[in-house]
Amino acid sequence: MITYRRILALVSLITGLIFISATAYFIRQDERQHAHERNGELLALRVTYEVHLAELEHNLINLAQMLASEPEVIRLMSSAAQLPRGVDGSINQDALDSLRDGLRTVIDPQWQVMQDQLGIRQLQLTTPDLISLLRQHAPDEHGDSLERVRPMLEAARRDRVAHSGFEIGRAFAGLRGVVPVLAQQPNSTPQLVGLIEIGALLDGHIARLTNSTGVGYGVLLNPAAVSPTMWQAFQPPTSNGDHSCCFLLATSRHELRYWVGSGQLHPVNAPYRIERLHADGRDFDLLRFPLHDFLGQTVASRPPVGALAVWRDVTPALQAQQAARTEKIVSGLLGFLLVQGLILGVARLSRREWQAQLAAQTREVSTLAQRNEVLLMAAEEGIFGIDLEGRTRFINTSALRMLGFRQDEIEGERQHLLFHHSHHDGQPYPEADCPIAKTLKDGVVRRQEDWFTRRDGRGFPVELTCAPLIEDGRLNGAVVVFHDISDNKQREEALIALANTDALTGVANRRHFLERLQAELGRVGRHATQASLLMIDLDHFKRVNDTYGHATGDEVLRNLAALARQTLRQSDVIGRVGGEEFAALLPDDDAASAVQTAERLRKALETHPVITADGVQVMVTASIGVTRLRATDQKPEAPLGRADEALYLAKNQGRNRVVLHPGDQTTQDSD
Numbered sequence: 001m002i003t004y005r006r007i008l009a010l011v012s013l014i015t016g017l018i019f020i021s022a023t024a025y026f027i028r029q030d031e032r033q034h035a036h037e038r039n040g041e042l043l044a045l046r047v048t049y050e051v052h053l054a055e056l057e058h059n060l061i062n063l064a065q066m067l068a069s070e071p072e073v074i075r076l077m078s079s080a081a082q083l084p085r086g087v088d089g090s091i092n093q094d095a096l097d098s099l100r101d102g103l104r105t106v107i108d109p110q111w112q113v114m115q116d117q118l119g120i121r122q123l124q125l126t127t128p129d130l131i132s133l134l135r136q137h138a139p140d141e142h143g144d145s146l147e148r149v150r151p152m153l154e155a156a157r158r159d160r161v162a163h164s165g166f167e168i169g170r171a172f173a174g175l176r177g178v179v180p181v182l183a184q185q186p187n188s189t190p191q192l193v194g195l196i197e198i199g200a201l202l203d204g205h206i207a208r209l210t211n212s213t214g215v216g217y218g219v220l221l222n223p224a225a226v227s228p229t230m231w232q233a234f235q236p237p238t239s240n241g242d243h244s245c246c247f248l249l250a251t252s253r254h255e256l257r258y259w260v261g262s263g264q265l266h267p268v269n270a271p272y273r274i275e276r277l278h279a280d281g282r283d284f285d286l287l288r289f290p291l292h293d294f295l296g297q298t299v300a301s302r303p304p305v306g307a308l309a310v311w312r313d314v315t316p317a318l319q320a321q322q323a324a325r326t327e328k329i330v331s332g333l334l335g336f337l338l339v340q341g342l343i344l345g346v347a348r349l350s351r352r353e354w355q356a357q358l359a360a361q362t363r364e365v366s367t368l369a370q371r372n373e374v375l376l377m378a379a380e381e382g383i384f385g386i387d388l389e390g391r392t393r394f395i396n397t398s399a400l401r402m403l404g405f406r407q408d409e410i411e412g413e414r415q416h417l418l419f420h421h422s423h424h425d426g427q428p429y430p431e432a433d434c435p436i437a438k439t440l441k442d443g444v445v446r447r448q449e450d451w452f453t454r455r456d457g458r459g460f461p462v463e464l465t466c467a468p469l470i471e472d473g474r475l476n477g478a479v480v481v482f483h484d485i486s487d488n489k490q491r492e493e494a495l496i497a498l499a500n501t502d503a504l505t506g507v508a509n510r511r512h513f514l515e516r517l518q519a520e521l522g523r524v525g526r527h528a529t530q531a532s533l534l535m536i537d538l539d540h541f542k543r544v545n546d547t548y549g550h551a552t553g554d555e556v557l558r559n560l561a562a563l564a565r566q567t568l569r570q571s572d573v574i575g576r577v578g579g580e581e582f583a584a585l586l587p588d589d590d591a592a593s594a595v596q597t598a599e600r601l602r603k604a605l606e607t608h609p610v611i612t613a614d615g616v617q618v619m620v621t622a623s624i625g626v627t628r629l630r631a632t633d634q635k636p637e638a639p640l641g642r643a644d645e646a647l648y649l650a651k652n653q654g655r656n657r658v659v660l661h662p663g664d665q666t667t668q669d670s671d
């Protein structure tokens, strides 16, 4: 079941996830931005390095060119080819030393300036066949061949143009510029008389870059590139032990020396990427770029000989980044707490309001329920409710009293089987005809008179109203309201009887008798059955009144009515149709049978005189006219007329007799 607390927990969880995701997203965006910026800055620093390097190379070539254009230098280097040689072809050592002294004397002033002011660390002159003629920076090293160990010198000799670049030599690894020394010959092409090479260490170059940019620069060499060419005594220091990654050729800050020494750096030829390194409790980002030597600049397949390392202190940036991250987390947390507080506040207010509404509604429902209960139980009408199967769901006190059942006997039981099973005449009451069952099917309100049966088997008439019970928008049963109409029925029947009865004699009055006669005429017309009509008139009744008084006359009339009731069948109808005139309707009697009945009545009257209060016997006779009802008779006046005619005959023939209408005497089927 979804509870209020669970909904709140779910909303809090979702809100929390949203804030965590948003905070993580913004932090990640921030970090990406910083990384992008750091990468861009390091790349810019590399470009700065390259630009400075190109400038330095250009300067080296210019310096070498300056010497190569010096006439005394050209002359001395040209004379090297003419130096006296021994029988084995070797140059005379004394002559060579003399030439070298001459050259040193010429270039020494400029060499001093180059060292002191321009940071130049190498100056070498070679013969055209690349024999070291003079190493100004290493005066005692000369006479060795540079063929196949110095590609830049070979290129300058071959191309006769200046070249520059990084190259690892025997005594020196650094930036070099090489120019050919050409001697002009009259009317011929210039003759190559030697090569001048000027080199500079990278230390000064990267130190200047560090001064101008504030970041560290360093040059690392691949051991495999150093060993074959460089003399052992000149090889730069390498890293320690198993972590040997490279030679450290130059560095502008001490951190790189520390990282190389402690083996924290990847090998020089590892894939290049930004490395996060630590030194002196600070954080650094280091980026390495491949370093190609002179030959590698022209031969694409030649691997780099080392790497240029650029690193910068990112401690402040990381601290700022960490602060920004903390700020974002705190902001996210505060935002979450604020939203959470708002949600909880709104939820609490809504809950209170909802609870107040619920309490008010509950009170209202409870009051209504109590009121309904009181109304239900106090109602005079019987009220019960049933479900769709016709089972009683509730019933009030009046209904129980009228039906004679206890509540536990009736609740849950099918009302139709319990007290609605029979008609008033005892015939079974099919459920298909039951108005309550119909309402359960079609939801239509019904009101009608009906018949319920009490627990003791006695039935009683009811007027019931059956209304559908709609719950949650659908038909879910019915409510029946009824009341006992026994008294009404009795009053109604009494009124009807009163309206139909002659007050003096208790037989049917004229209006009712005519109604019954009309009905019988219809039956005879439809079913061709027999029926007869008697018209009875007391003889000389006026005399009775005149002799014994009106009250006795009334008694005589009552006596006739009583005798007629005794003589005639129960199904016969006796009516007083005039003052002292009676008529009798005899259903199912033909004319002969009617004459016999009339005769019995005449005789009964003859033998049953009325005795007055004084004990006087009042003898009265009656004349009776008889006719049978005919299928052609449309109105009561027709048979009444014939009966009157027969009566008239009886009177005329002397009274106290029965006369059948002449039309009925010969044939009974004249109609």
Ligand SMILES: Nc1nc2c(ncn2[C@@H]2O[C@H](COP(=O)(O)OP(=O)(O)OP(=O)(O)O)[C@@H](O)[C@H]2O)c(=O)[nH]1
Residues within 6 Å of the ligand: 537, 538, 539, 540, 541, 542, 543, 545, 549, 550, 551, 552, 553, 554, 557, 578, 579, 580, 651
């Ligand atoms: N006591 C009494 N007399 C009634 C009542 N209705 C009619 N009468 C009398 O019945 C008498 C009828 O008299 P008539 O019509 O002359 O006929 P009759 O005297 O019976 O003579 P016949 O019919 O010719 O034999 C009248 O005197 C009426 O006053 C009644 O309700 N009570």
